[in-house]
Amino acid sequence: MDRTGVARVDARATPVRRSRAPDRCTVRGSVSSGGAPMAHRLVVRPDRDAFDRLAADWPLVPVWAELLSDIATPVSAFPAVAGDGPGILLESVERSERWGRYSFVAGDPAAILVVDAAGLHLREVARELPTGEPSRRLTPREALRAAVHRLRAPRLEGLPPITGGLMGYAAYEAATLLDGHPVPHADEAPCPPIGFLLIDRAVVFDHWRQRLVLVTHVPAGRYDDGIHALEELAGKLAGASGLPLMRAGEAGEGGEGDGDANMDDDRYRQIVSAFKEHILAGDVYQAVPSRRVTFPAPDGGLPIYRRLRVSNPAPYMFYLRMLGMELAGSSPEPLVRVEGRRVTARPIAGTRPRGRSDASDRLLEHELLADPKERAEHAMLVDLARNDLGRVSEPGTVRPTELMQVERFTRVMHIVSTIEGDLRQDMEPFDALAVTFPAGTVTGAPKRRAMELIAEHEPDARGAYAGAVGYLTFAGDLDFCITIRTVVVARGSASVQTGAGVVSDSDPQTELRETKAKASALIPAVAPAGSAGSGGGP
Template sequence: MNADYPSLTTELPYVEDSAALFSQIRDYPWPVMLDSANTSPEVGRYDILAAAPFITLETAAGSTQISHHHNKRTVTLDPFLLLNDILKDYKQRTTDLPFAGGAIGYFAYDLGRYLEVLPELAEDAEHIPDMAIGIYDWAVIVDHKLKRCWLTSHGLDPQTHKIWPELLQKLNLSTAKETSDTFTITSPLTSNFDESSYKAAFAKIKAYITEGDCYQVNLAKRFEVTAEGDPWIAYQALRKQNSAPFSVYFDTGSVTILSSSPERLLRVDGAKVETKPIKGTRPRDLNNPEKDRQLAQSLQASLKDRAENLMIVDLLRNDIGKVCEPGSIRVPQPFALESFATVHHLVSTITGTLAKTESAVTLLRACFPGGSITGAPKLRAMEIIEELEPHRRGIYCGSIGYIGFDGNMDTNITIRTMVFSDNRLRFWAGGGIVADSDADEEYQEVHDKAAAMINLIKFLQ
């Protein structure tokens, strides 16, 4: 690795737990931590921390409000193409760091309504923007492989030069202060499906599949509690209970996202594109290593789970093929076993080469929302989801991540994710239903996937 960094780069002392550094900057507006949880030498290599974006974009009700420092304007352009145009104005060369400024934020599942015509049947109980993106001029990069850390920026915003000494002082952990903040659950946990209503929706999906209307539909259950206090406390507990390589803490002031996602949606490195859909799940039994091994083996041997995974692989091959060079799509690693804190998953890797006329943002737009959390065919699956799920998904099954000024991107699928606003904490869990799915098994799988978040609620009560 050579020292090819942006000119405004200062190396900081390495800390194993990036949460300590993030705690120092989260009093700035729009703080965000892309948290690999140090889960592996490669996938869990980098943490990216940022705050105080000089531009923000918030999309709701068909329009996007752009704030550039104190100047605000509203436009009705396609939000993806709007973001693409803004990033073009700040294009920078690639450096050795994964991110040195650019866009970070969330793209809610319901942003798909800007791309497709969908029915409006489910209740929208989220009341948050469909997209919230900050354009950040500086970031803290923690490299867990090299055990090094940097504060870095291209210095595109004049304000960055002014606050650089202040940032360095804040990131000096010898000045860190203990917090006495708390986060408390203030109501019982409720959900929008009981077992009988879930199975009724399941039966409707099976009927649609039998009629040839679709091949697979992801059906999700929504949970909610009321809560009060500092959600950073809850996130720190979540990341200890359920560490995951695509975790995120993001606070826009009006909504806070606490994600412990295990799933990558899209990565762009130069022209190389990668997506890693998850389909196929078994619970873990960490108290019984032999039983845990048997569960993993049963997942790997399951023809049903492989078929379910293959459907989504085919869908995503088609999606990324819209913006990749013809003939470049490959599936180098199908049906790999990946194990997380509470579940085993089947994960396939799909790669391609981005066409020269396309960008990371247009790739994201072509694949949005991710096929692993809709079903196949995608549009019909989304119509059925809108019909059968009582509530809109909001951020759940959307995507969070970064798109750098250099054009590189890494984004997650926002599963295993909690959303906090208006003193309400919500989370979802779901699974793909296919022709030979079993209602009892699918209902149990939903709760296996929700286990870490349900355990967190119990812990905080």
């Protein structure tokens, strides 16, 4: 415990418990930033003395206040907080049935971090934080680790688990930078390999407590800046209701048209057949070819996300806008998670459509688990996940805690397993992301050769698809999902990309149908029937 009575916790160590809440101060809320006048007082934590004591030991210190959340929603808060600029919205639905406790909304990042073959670059710097000067002597992976080490903040009692940090994406082509996997034609990708928003200010919805947590992270000597940032956030939220109404049935209605595909059905079946030949020749055990369909998206990505979160809720719901690209996602699959020193992967492979009743669901589950092709594919990916985690975990700690269970999602069901390990003391959370990226469920196994075959047969760079979206908090926790079931919006178009796992006894027509079944969960959100002009935009 330090002198404030607040537990000092190493951001890389597993916290035993959270410390008690620091002292507080009260600020009269009379400032409005483009919204309605505020008729409340902000009770700010910690107070100035407690802040100064924490700032002596930490590069950043969270400063926060709470409000009731009865007039704003995460979706309405996003344009209020982010405007037309970069921002991120995170939500979650557990097992497609219950909304998660927290939603996270942020805009106005302190900076944007871009990582490419030349190194780490800072763009659009709005506020100075201790990121350090980018060095060309460091590899991209080393540069990210160095920046993360400088951007640390304590875990404090009363705060949600996610309050800020590096938040963004790693494109599929980032595999070369993160772990040396060869990705031919990576320079043709439509986006930088890695992009992170440096989020130091955020609004966190605690749905259980019906509270909004306004939080900012500031260095030593800038306590007043923190208070002003909270007042500014509160003022923005006071005017958060500017989105147009959307018909309740619109999100679930069937899509219009087939879109513009990057390959026809015959070509995809040919690729599946070619991959089977490579499998029979012993080149790979499995590979995951994908196909892309593109639609017009004149209203941008936020209306797509509004429909998607209703029509296809999932454990990882996100809307990310940065670097001329928008990602609206409902991914079912985590790539890797680090909480304290516990590292977790949860491979998903094996798919059936949902039934029309609980009885038909049970029949389909039995059929899925009895399918030798699906079981073999899943077992290979479980082994791959164990090998990946073994590279960063303490010897003997990698183990399955859940094996071949069926989990139901909105439109499909999957076989899932959970693999856990204890992160080695010489490893950082970001190393766990690097060694698991990209997921074997979107490449195949062995991963390197499967990626080479994908590059040979797919006509385009994958870009954001099959990469990862997530965050690394200032307290050291990491959580990234695989960028599947995701709509990529750029230059007035929205693309949907889906793949299927090919093994030795795969049927090309069946694998084609699987890609279309997965796309069917997204297309109603991208091109809903009769939706012209109804969704609105940021």
